[in-house]
Amino acid sequence: MRKTLQLIKVLLAVRPFSYYRQNPKEFLKALGFIVLILFSLSGLFSMNVVFYKNLFQALKPVNLESTVLALGAVNTVLIILALGVIAILSGYYYDGAEYLLALPLKGRELLGAKILVNYFYHLPIAVLFFGIPAGVYGYFGGEGFLYWITAIFNLFLLPVLPLTLVFAFFVLIFRSFSFAGKKDFLMYLGGVIGLGAAVLIQKFSNTVQLAEKNPGVLVAKFSDPNLINLKLYKIYLPALLTVKSLTGEDVTIKAFSLGANIIFSLGLLALGLYTLGWAYEKSLKVGAEGGGGRRRVKGELTFTPKPVFISNLLREIRLMNREPVYFLNGPLVIIIIPFVFGISFYFQGIAGLSEIKKFLGNKALENYFLAGLLSLGVFLAAATNITSTAISREAKELYYLKSLPVSEKTWLLGKLAHGYVFGIIASFFAVAGAYFLGVSGFKAWFILPAVLLSALPVLAAGLLLDLKRPYLNWDHPQKAFKQNLNATVGIFLPFMQIGLYWLFLLKFKLSFWPCTVGFAGLSFLIGLGVLFYTLKDAQSSFLKLEV
Amino acid sequence: MVYIIRLKNISKAYGGGKVRAVDNLNLTVPPGEIFGFLGPNGAGKTTTIKIMTGILSPDTGEVELCGVDLLKEPLRAKRKFGYVPDTSEIFPRLSGLEFLNFVADVYEVPAKLREERIRPLLKLFSLEGAINDRIGSYSHGMKQKLLVIASLVHDPDIWILDEPMTGLDPESSFNLKKLMQDYAARGKTVFFSTHILEVAEKLCTTLGIIKKGKLIFTGTMEDLKTQKQEDKSLEELFLELVRS
Ligand SMILES: Nc1ncnc2c1ncn2[C@@H]1O[C@H](COP(=O)(O)OP(=O)(O)OP(=O)(O)O)[C@@H](O)[C@H]1O
Ligand SMILES: [Mg+2]
Numbered sequence: 001m002r003k004t005l006q007l008i009k010v011l012l013a014v015r016p017f018s019y020y021r022q023n024p025k026e027f028l029k030a031l032g033f034i035v036l037i038l039f040s041l042s043g044l045f046s047m048n049v050v051f052y053k054n055l056f057q058a059l060k061p062v063n064l065e066s067t068v069l070a071l072g073a074v075n076t077v078l079i080i081l082a083l084g085v086i087a088i089l090s091g092y093y094y095d096g097a098e099y100l101l102a103l104p105l106k107g108r109e110l111l112g113a114k115i116l117v118n119y120f121y122h123l124p125i126a127v128l129f130f131g132i133p134a135g136v137y138g139y140f141g142g143e144g145f146l147y148w149i150t151a152i153f154n155l156f157l158l159p160v161l162p163l164t165l166v167f168a169f170f171v172l173i174f175r176s177f178s179f180a181g182k183k184d185f186l187m188y189l190g191g192v193i194g195l196g197a198a199v200l201i202q203k204f205s206n207t208v209q210l211a212e213k214n215p216g217v218l219v220a221k222f223s224d225p226n227l228i229n230l231k232l233y234k235i236y237l238p239a240l241l242t243v244k245s246l247t248g249e250d251v252t253i254k255a256f257s258l259g260a261n262i263i264f265s266l267g268l269l270a271l272g273l274y275t276l277g278w279a280y281e282k283s284l285k286v287g288a289e290g291g292g293g294r295r296r297v298k299g300e301l302t303f304t305p306k307p308v309f310i311s312n313l314l315r316e317i318r319l320m321n322r323e324p325v326y327f328l329n330g331p332l333v334i335i336i337i338p339f340v341f342g343i344s345f346y347f348q349g350i351a352g353l354s355e356i357k358k359f360l361g362n363k364a365l366e367n368y369f370l371a372g373l374l375s376l377g378v379f380l381a382a383a384t385n386i387t388s389t390a391i392s393r394e395a396k397e398l399y400y401l402k403s404l405p406v407s408e409k410t411w412l413l414g415k416l417a418h419g420y421v422f423g424i425i426a427s428f429f430a431v432a433g434a435y436f437l438g439v440s441g442f443k444a445w446f447i448l449p450a451v452l453l454s455a456l457p458v459l460a461a462g463l464l465l466d467l468k469r470p471y472l473n474w475d476h477p478q479k480a481f482k483q484n485l486n487a488t489v490g491i492f493l494p495f496m497q498i499g500l501y502w503l504f505l506l507k508f509k510l511s512f513w514p515c516t517v518g519f520a521g522l523s524f525l526i527g528l529g530v531l532f533y534t535l536k537d538a539q540s541s542f543l544k545l546e547v
Numbered sequence: 548m549v550y551i552i553r554l555k556n557i558s559k560a561y562g563g564g565k566v567r568a569v570d571n572l573n574l575t576v577p578p579g580e581i582f583g584f585l586g587p588n589g590a591g592k593t594t595t596i597k598i599m600t601g602i603l604s605p606d607t608g609e610v611e612l613c614g615v616d617l618l619k620e621p622l623r624a625k626r627k628f629g630y631v632p633d634t635s636e637i638f639p640r641l642s643g644l645e646f647l648n649f650v651a652d653v654y655e656v657p658a659k660l661r662e663e664r665i666r667p668l669l670k671l672f673s674l675e676g677a678i679n680d681r682i683g684s685y686s687h688g689m690k691q692k693l694l695v696i697a698s699l700v701h702d703p704d705i706w707i708l709d710e711p712m713t714g715l716d717p718e719s720s721f722n723l724k725k726l727m728q729d730y731a732a733r734g735k736t737v738f739f740s741t742h743i744l745e746v747a748e749k750l751c752t753t754l755g756i757i758k759k760g761k762l763i764f765t766g767t768m769e770d771l772k773t774q775k776q777e778d779k780s781l782e783e784l785f786l787e788l789v790r791s
Pocket of ligand 1 (some may be wrong): 224564566567568586587588589590591592593594595761
């Protein structure tokens with residue numbers, strides 16, 4: 001147990017409080033990340049509150065309000081199952097597994113640490129999807145102290161079993177089939193499943209909107225015993241026990257249910273650890289054989305010279321796309337975001353569209369579409385973080401590059417070009433979006449140069465930032481992205497830029513075309529300024545880079 | 548006297564001046580030499596090599612390679628040498644061939660010359676079978692050999708290697724030593740650091756010994772023996788020098 005806890009500390013990179021006291025900057029960074037996460041979850045949070053409140057009030061008159069809790073429990077389990085799969089696909093193995101395998105650690109300690117770490121990551125899900133319905137039920141039902149305590153117990157219990165199940169499933173698969181050298185594939189698979197999850201959440205948000213408009217539909221839908229979520233509720237014992245422990249007829253039933261739930265969940269966890277620990281260890285050994293992933297890149301011994309700039313750009317693109325962590329955070333984002341937008345529009349947009357059209361008039365609507373797509377394009381071009389992590393990603397390779405007879409400007413412009421490769425993809429998505437929304441011809445294609453021009457300040461600033469303050473001392477390539485503050489700043493910059501654009505458009509009521517052309521032109525000029533500044537002392541900045 | 552490598556009053560401190568890694572170092576190497584750079588761990592060998600290759604800038608001093616000032620004309624000077632770094636953990640996601648072609652593109656080596664230079668070396672180091680695999684899947688020695696090949700694609704006048712024998716099997720190590728000798732025989736210059744004194748003793752025409760950032764000896768093996776007035780092995784002489 002002690003060893004497991006130590007492992008968890010290492011995995012979570014837990015730092016003692018004194019560390020933060022000595023490094024207030026790190027503390028701010030950590031705090032910033034937490035705020036960022038809370039911020040991004042706040043939408044989902046309020047959506048959930050509205051939904052369950054409506055559901056509770058709709059079902060109360062027919063005495064079916066405990067459905068709120070059942071639904072919460074089942075949804076939590078389903079979402080943790082889905083997200084758990086993603087988390088495990090991308091984090092089944094230990095980084096440096098070979099080293100850990102040489103230590104006197106038992107398989108169940110390794111597995112236990114992994115499950116517990118994932119438990120912490122998934123606890124917020126339980127808060128979001130069970131905590132809210134339980135809160136709504138308790139608040140509007142006027143429940144007492146005992147209810148709240150029981151609810152908290154249940155909240156902490158809920159993620160245990162789904163995670164155990166997901167791990168058990170994957171341990172058995174990974175032990176039997178060698179995924180050595182296919183770790184990359186697993187991560188991509190995780191990304192695709194993530195896409196599916198995004199679609200599901202989108203569907204859920206539609207249900208919420210439906211509920212707001214028409215409570216009658218809610219009653220009809222959720223009092224239907226054939227609803228799949230409620231069927232699951234009857235089969236999945238922990239969910240049943242959870243609800244019974246909160247709504248049972250008397251204290252004995254409540255206490256018994258809670259006790260049974262604890263024993264059941266923790267018991268299965270313990271059983272899983274003891275029976276599957278060795279299998280997990282074995283699967284790690286199988287995985288460790290893969291090393292860097294021996295993969296054949298097809299082709300004979302070919303020597304085709306290319307200009308330095310192109311050759312270097314190719315190198316950049318290959319290094320990025322072949323590192324799954326980078327691929328998921330960068331290039332894939334550019335595909336997923338337009339996809340999610342598209343779906344969301346497809347589900348809810350078309351219906352509302354005609355109303356908005358009536359309200360705004362056709363031409364104004366078109367302009368807002370174009371402005372929105374321009375914003376999306378600029379955001380997408382920056383969201384890949386190609387330039388704002390460009391130096392950090394190289395890290396030790398910088399030493400080698402610096403010994404080559406290539407000017408610093410060439411390296412930097414190559415990185416900017418790499419950013420623009422994705423800028424171009426983003427701008428094409430924006431144009432496609434225009435056609436999707438029924439804008440075509442010159443107006444649609446105008447977005448392409450507008451995105452490319454407007455993206456320059458963000459891409460150039462990202463480059464400057466990462467050149468001046470790179471994060472070079474990492475042990476895992478992921479950290480060049482995830483622990484790099486530049487990546488965060490790189491995403492916030494376009495928000496500011498786009499915000500200014502909309503400010504002029506909406507608040508100061510500038511007419512669309514002058515405002516947009518001016519925005520693109522001015523952005524480009526500012527971008528050029530930043531770029532020249534970056535290139536001006538490129539040589540000395542490069543020399544200062546020491547790993 | 549013509550010098551191919553010339554370091555003049557080189558100093559470099561790390562950590563805001565706390566660690567003086569290289570301390571007012573002067574060094575010259577004429578063409579055709581195999582220069583062995585020796586010294587205990589942390590003596591400043593790698594730092595010196597990084598300064599010579601333009602990776603780090605010295606706090607003070609000048610570097611001249613084939614008569615070109617490295618600090619004033621870095622691009623021209625960098626074309627003069629090929630460099631094998633002390634770490635081989637680079638570009639794991641490129642294939643060996645992609646890496647070699649990238650380096651050759653950088654030095655603008657035409658296709659025909661690439662082929663002429665790379666093919667025999669791949670064969671010599673038995674890397675042909677793995678050349679289309681990702682570098683990340685290579686063993687340490689394989690990566691090391693790949694870097695050796697990459698450093699030779701442009702047939703440089705100076706060959707700078709930082710502990711190149713580490714991790715090589717006996718056969719590869721033998722081949723590398725042979726390459727270095729052939730290289731010097733063509734009038735070119737080899738500069739390498741090592742901890743293997745037997746290799747240094749047999750291979751090097753000149754030795755340089757560095758301790759705490761200061762060069763405490765340069766000359767031939769014979770010079771060292773005369774200076775110490777003892778007919779001992781390099782190992783014994785080296786230890787005496789470094790311990791004193
Ligand atoms: N990046 C760095 N930051 C701070 N100090 C450094 C750094 N790199 C090297 N040093 C210090 O500089 C000194 C010289 O190191 P260097 O790597 O040049 O030694 P070396 O002779 O190559 O040693 P070895 O035989 O172990 O390779 C050492 O004291 C080392 O601690
Ligand atoms: Mg060294």
